[in-house]
Amino acid sequence: MDNTTQPTTSGMTGLIEDWVSDKDAFKNVSWGKTMMWIFLLSDTFIFSCFLVGYMSVRMTTDVPWPNASEVFALTIAGEHIPLILIAIMTFVLITSSGTMAMAVNCGYRRQRKQAAVLMLVTAVFGVCFVGMQAFEWTKLIEEGVRPWGNPMGAPQFGAAFFMITGFHGFHVSIGVIYLTVVALKVLRGDYEERGYEIVEITGLYWHFVDLVWVFIFAFFYLW
Amino acid sequence: MQNNTDTQPQQHPISLYFKVWGLLFVLSSFSYLVDYMQYQGLLRWTLILVFMFLKAGLIVAVFMHMVWERIAFTLAILSPPLCILVLIALMASEASYTNLNRLIFFG
Numbered sequence: 001m002d003n004t005t006q007p008t009t010s011g012m013t014g015l016i017e018d019w020v021s022d023k024d025a026f027k028n029v030s031w032g033k034t035m036m037w038i039f040l041l042s043d044t045f046i047f048s049c050f051l052v053g054y055m056s057v058r059m060t061t062d063v064p065w066p067n068a069s070e071v072f073a074l075t076i077a078g079e080h081i082p083l084i085l086i087a088i089m090t091f092v093l094i095t096s097s098g099t100m101a102m103a104v105n106c107g108y109r110r111q112r113k114q115a116a117v118l119m120l121v122t123a124v125f126g127v128c129f130v131g132m133q134a135f136e137w138t139k140l141i142e143e144g145v146r147p148w149g150n151p152m153g154a155p156q157f158g159a160a161f162f163m164i165t166g167f168h169g170f171h172v173s174i175g176v177i178y179l180t181v182v183a184l185k186v187l188r189g190d191y192e193e194r195g196y197e198i199v200e201i202t203g204l205y206w207h208f209v210d211l212v213w214v215f216i217f218a219f220f221y222l223w
Numbered sequence: 224m225q226n227n228t229d230t231q232p233q234q235h236p237i238s239l240y241f242k243v244w245g246l247l248f249v250l251s252s253f254s255y256l257v258d259y260m261q262y263q264g265l266l267r268w269t270l271i272l273v274f275m276f277l278k279a280g281l282i283v284a285v286f287m288h289m290v291w292e293r294i295a296f297t298l299a300i301l302s303p304p305l306c307i308l309v310l311i312a313l314m315a316s317e318a319s320y321t322n323l324n325r326l327i328f329f330g
Contacts, residue, residue, distance in 0.1 A: 026296045037300050048307045052314050059318035062325045069258050087255045094251055098244035101286050105237055200288070207286045211279055218275035222258055223268070 036201045040208045043171075047212050050164050051219055057156035066152035068221045072136070086221045089132050090213065096125030097210040100179075104203045107196030112186050115199055119183035122206060126176040133169045137162075164216055171209050178202060235291075243285045250278045 103118035
């Protein structure tokens with residue numbers, strides 16, 4: 001090792017020199033994007049803890065778990081369709097992910113009006129999703145589902161349901177606000193000089209919300 | 224595919240997004256059909272997991288642009304969640320032990 005290249009300054013000056021020494025490991029990735037990814041990584045762990053907790057209570061209980069297929073069934077035009085509301089919510093969220101991807105693309109093409117409109121469309125789909133979730137919560141609460149018990153089976157069902165879907169719905173709501181704020185700033189032309197990477201960063205958050213739903217749909221509703 | 228060392232903002236053909244979008248729709252329909260057809264047991268769990276990972280992979284790779292990032296970044300973000308597998312294994316073994324005790328003493 002050649003020690004002459006090692007930093008020699010000590011004390012506060014050394015601290016500052018070390019932190020500003022420009023040793024970025026992630027080439028061509030801006031700080032904004034890196035930080036969003038790291039935030040999403042931490043969020044992954046939070047959702048994982050919820051889902052693992054749900055797995056634990058579902059495995060430990062000796063009371064049969066409520067059949068999600070029946071609990072979330074709806075009767076539409078006289079037809080009894082299992083899990084239909086959740087299927088529609090899934091498609092709404094995937095559609096919103098598609099419009100978000102288009103918005104990112106438009107942003108990089110510097111078509112700022114199209115990007116902003118597509119982001120607002122994404123936000124509208126998000127509102128639809130939260131609306132359907134509110135409907136679903138209302139329906140289940142009317143049927144007597146509570147965090148401490150329910151008439152369909154294992155009492156832990158309510159706790160897991162409200163915690164997991166509630167936290168996800170909260171993420172969607174925050175995403176709608178975030179998208180709207182950024183879309184309006186894009187429309188106003190705030191990013192003409194800095195470029196439109198902000199659209200991609202916002203998109204990362206939105207796609208993550210969709211990604212989490214993929215796991216919730218699989219483990220909570222289908223399993 | 225785009226060269227990773229390119230410093231220009233990423234530009235991908237819009238058709239690629241449409242294809243992935245369509246694929247996600249198809250995979251979601253398949254997931255729903257697993258429930259609609261009332262497949263049970265191992266077949267159900269396998270199908271659910273396969274469709275889930277395919278969907279998650281498509282979203283992360285294309286929509287979140289992970290395939291166009293450099294490997295240093297991809298690994299930094301995608302490898303830490305593997306720790307969750309350990310948590311799942313620990314909790315599953317603990318949960319089956321609790322369940323066994325409940326069956327013996329309360330069942």
